[in-house]
Amino acid sequence: MEDRYVVRFSSSERLAHWLQFVAFSALLVTGLFIYMPALQAFTVGRAGEASRVLHRISAVVFMIAPLIYLVGNPSAFFSSLRDAFSWSADDRAWLSKAVAYYTNGEVSDMPPQGKYNGGQKLNAVVQIVAFVLFVVTGLIMWFGKGSVSPGLFAFSVILHDLAVIAAVSLVMLHVYLVTIHPLTRESITAMFEGIVTREYAQEHHAKWLADVEGES
Amino acid sequence: MAVGMLLDLDKCTACRGCQAACKEWNDLPADSTRQTGTYQNPPDLSPTTLTLIEFQEKEVGGRLGWYFFNKRCVHCTQAACVDVCPTAALQHNALGFVSFDRDACNGCGYCAEFCPFQIPRMEMLDGFQGKAKASKCTFCQDRVTNGIVPACAKTCPTGAITFGDRDALVQTGKGRVAALQSRGKTNARLYGETELGGLRQMYVLPETASFYGLPENPQLPATLSLWQGGVRPLGYIAAGLTALGLAFNWLTARKLAVARATEKEE
Numbered sequence: 001m002e003d004r005y006v007v008r009f010s011s012s013e014r015l016a017h018w019l020q021f022v023a024f025s026a027l028l029v030t031g032l033f034i035y036m037p038a039l040q041a042f043t044v045g046r047a048g049e050a051s052r053v054l055h056r057i058s059a060v061v062f063m064i065a066p067l068i069y070l071v072g073n074p075s076a077f078f079s080s081l082r083d084a085f086s087w088s089a090d091d092r093a094w095l096s097k098a099v100a101y102y103t104n105g106e107v108s109d110m111p112p113q114g115k116y117n118g119g120q121k122l123n124a125v126v127q128i129v130a131f132v133l134f135v136v137t138g139l140i141m142w143f144g145k146g147s148v149s150p151g152l153f154a155f156s157v158i159l160h161d162l163a164v165i166a167a168v169s170l171v172m173l174h175v176y177l178v179t180i181h182p183l184t185r186e187s188i189t190a191m192f193e194g195i196v197t198r199e200y201a202q203e204h205h206a207k208w209l210a211d212v213e214g215e216s
Numbered sequence: 217m218a219v220g221m222l223l224d225l226d227k228c229t230a231c232r233g234c235q236a237a238c239k240e241w242n243d244l245p246a247d248s249t250r251q252t253g254t255y256q257n258p259p260d261l262s263p264t265t266l267t268l269i270e271f272q273e274k275e276v277g278g279r280l281g282w283y284f285f286n287k288r289c290v291h292c293t294q295a296a297c298v299d300v301c302p303t304a305a306l307q308h309n310a311l312g313f314v315s316f317d318r319d320a321c322n323g324c325g326y327c328a329e330f331c332p333f334q335i336p337r338m339e340m341l342d343g344f345q346g347k348a349k350a351s352k353c354t355f356c357q358d359r360v361t362n363g364i365v366p367a368c369a370k371t372c373p374t375g376a377i378t379f380g381d382r383d384a385l386v387q388t389g390k391g392r393v394a395a396l397q398s399r400g401k402t403n404a405r406l407y408g409e410t411e412l413g414g415l416r417q418m419y420v421l422p423e424t425a426s427f428y429g430l431p432e433n434p435q436l437p438a439t440l441s442l443w444q445g446g447v448r449p450l451g452y453i454a455a456g457l458t459a460l461g462l463a464f465n466w467l468t469a470r471k472l473a474v475a476r477a478t479e480k481e482e
Contacts, residue, residue, distance in 0.1 A: 034302035034324060035451065043303040048322040052346050102465060105472040142346060145325040146338045153329040154439035158447055165451045169458045176462045182473030 006201045006212055008115075008190040012072020016065045017191055023062035028168065030055040035161070059138055066131070083116050084124035090207075091118035105183055112206035119177075123170045133163035218312040219360060220382030221369060222389050223286045224420040225428070226396060226404075227376035230255065230269045230284040234368035234377060238267045241356065241367035261287060263339035263351040267368055276423065285428045286377070286419075289314065289335045289353040293413030296436050297327035297336060297352075299444060305350070312382065313355035313416045323348030332412070332434045355416065385418060392420045403427070412436070 009017070030051040033042040042051055070077045090111040095118035101110055116124065137156035140148055144156075178188045187204070190196050201209040239246065247258040247265055256271040267288040274283055291313040297306045298314060305320035306327055327350050328336040341347040356366035360379075364370075369379035378385065389406040396404035403424045408415030411434050425432045 034322075035448070037302070040302065040304060043322050044305075044320045048303065049347070052322060056344075056346060103468050105469070105475070141325075143343065145343075145346075145348065146328065146340065150329040150331075150334060150437075151439070153325070154437065154443070157326070157329075158439060158443050161443070161447045161451065165447070165454045168451075169454045172455070172458045172462065176465075180462075180466060181469055182476065183469070 004198055005195040006198055006209060007194055008196050008201075009194045010073045010076060011194065013069060013076055014191055014194055016069035016072070019061055019065040019068065023058045023065065024167075024171065026054055026058040027062060028164070030058070031164065035164075056142065059134075059142075062131075063135060080116070080124070081128075083114065084121050084128065087118075087121060088114075091121055094118035095122060102177075102181060102183065107183075107203060113204065113208070114211070115205055115208040117204065123174055126166050126170050130163040130167040133159050134167075137163070218382045219355075219379065219416070220312070220385045221355075221366065221417045222378045222380075222385040222420065223417060224376045224378070224389075224392055225284060225286065226392070226401075226420060226422045227374045228269070228284045228286060229374055229376075230271060230282075231373065232269050233371045233373060234267055234286065235265070235269060237367040237371035238353075239264070241359070242266065242354075261335065261337055263337045263349070266351065266353040270429070274427070283423070283428070287335075287429075288417065289355075290333060290408060290418075291353075291355060291416030292332075292411075292434075293415070294436060295412070296330040296332060296440050299436075299440060300326040300330045302326070309355075309357065309361070311360060313357070313360070314352075315357045316350070316352060316354045318349055318351075321349050323350070325350070327352075330437055330440050332431060332437060382414075382416065382418075389418055389420050396420070396422055 033039045033048075033051050042048065066077075090113065093111045094113055097106075097109055097111075098119050100106060137160040140152065140156045141160065144153065148156075177184045178191070179185055184204070186200055187196055198209070201212075238244070244264040244266070247262055249258050252259065254271055256269065258265050258268065261268050267286065270285040270287050272283050272285070274281055293308075293312070295306070295308070295314050298308055301307075302324060303320045303322050305317045305322075307315050307317075309315040323338065323341070323346060325338050325348065328334070328338050336350045336352040339349045339351055341349065356364075356368075359366055365379045366377075369377045372378075378388070386406070386409050389409070393404050393406050401422045404420070404422050405425070406418060407421050407425055407430065408418035419428075419430075421428060421430075
């Protein structure tokens with residue numbers, strides 16, 4: 001059994017990720033109520049009150065989740081963070097071939113990847129930047145209403161929305177790849193049991209697999 | 217009929233009867249304030265003060281004058297607050313003014329932040345929960361829609377506030393401006409006839425707009441069109457294209473699963 005599987009994510013990484021997922025979903029739904037005029041019915045009365053409070057509770061969970069990651073597994077937190085911002089030629093080459101790969105499945109063409117491939121790194125960078133924007137502009141709108149200048153408030157509203165657009169587009173892609181796409185959907189075990197098959201690691205993250213096996 | 221009000225600052229004696237009548241009709245409490253050396257009281261509009269007489273002493277042409285300004289929502293035709301309100305608490309009434317439904321307000325604060333005149337005030341009920349209510353002059357919507365004159369216009373003893381058919385008020389206003397100019401008030405103007413599509417509360421200004429703290433040429437804020445005309449459609453386009461792209465990918469990619477399965481069997 002040990003040979004068939006490779007450990008990918010620790011329990012604190014998975015807990016943080018799922019908390020983030022649940023909070024993000026709740027934030028998105030309650031946020032859409034005031035983004036889309038068609039959903040206006042949910043902004044008034046009891047529903048409006050509930051969605052306003054739920055948005056704030058979810059925001060707190062959203063902010064705490066990365067801290068769980070940091071405290072629960074600091075070495076993975078920092079190495080992943082470093083990974084996300086260090087791009088090799090292989091990562092860039094992988095990204096440029098990604099569309100063809102996901103459409104036609106030409107595996108042999110793809111440069112070997114570390115623990116995170118070019119696409120995952122791109123997603124991580126965008127999500128991290130969006131996270132910072134969400135927190136800063138969200139806190140301004142939450143606690144600065146009426147006291148910050150109108151220009152700053154309007155700017156925060158716009159930045160908050162732009163962060164949503166970037167984050168949601170990539171989350172849609174991310175969810176599609178781990179639940180539906182035939183080449184990658186088996187990797188969702190990494191977020192449930194924390195493991196992927198050795199075969200999967202070899203095909204998708206060859207450099208990472210070599211690192212892991214070199215250590216042991 | 218499109219209704220309007222004409223605020224003739226030349227006729228205003230700053231008795232503040234409008235302030236008191238507004239509070240009385242709308243059942244708003246007095247604000248607790250401190251003496252700061254001016255008759256202007258309360259110092260600013262607030263969730264419980266929807267109309268306010270501003271006092272300023274200024275020298276004009278070498279003569280010290282005491283100038284009064286009636287500060288309140290001017291009920292724009294191109295109203296930023298109506299555009300941004302996500303709950304439709306702020307709407308254009310059929311009579312033309314901007315109505316406000318306090319029960320529908322969810323306290324987001326967008327109206328206060330995007331108003332070119334910075335009129336709406338937020339009443340913070342619970343900052344932690346984000347519970348708040350906007351507040352602004354409602355044109356006495358409960359009176360006007362029942363055929364009664366707004367409380368401020370009803371009580372004004374000098375005729376500085378008149379209510380009626382807007383077109384007729386424009387004519388009255390123009391006449392008043394001409395009279396002021398013939399008296400040497402060369403800066404006098406009618407404010408609100410065409411500004412932002414036409415304001416429902418127009419001013420006869422004896423001096424320039426900026427003299428009274430009004431924008432000379434009020435515009436919808438640039439951030440508003442960026443947000444509603446740019447960012448919001450961008451969101452629909454981005455989400456739509458992503459969904460479409462993924463759907464197309466699935467059409468070809470699902471064959472990969474079959475191909476792989478047969479590969480393995482062989």
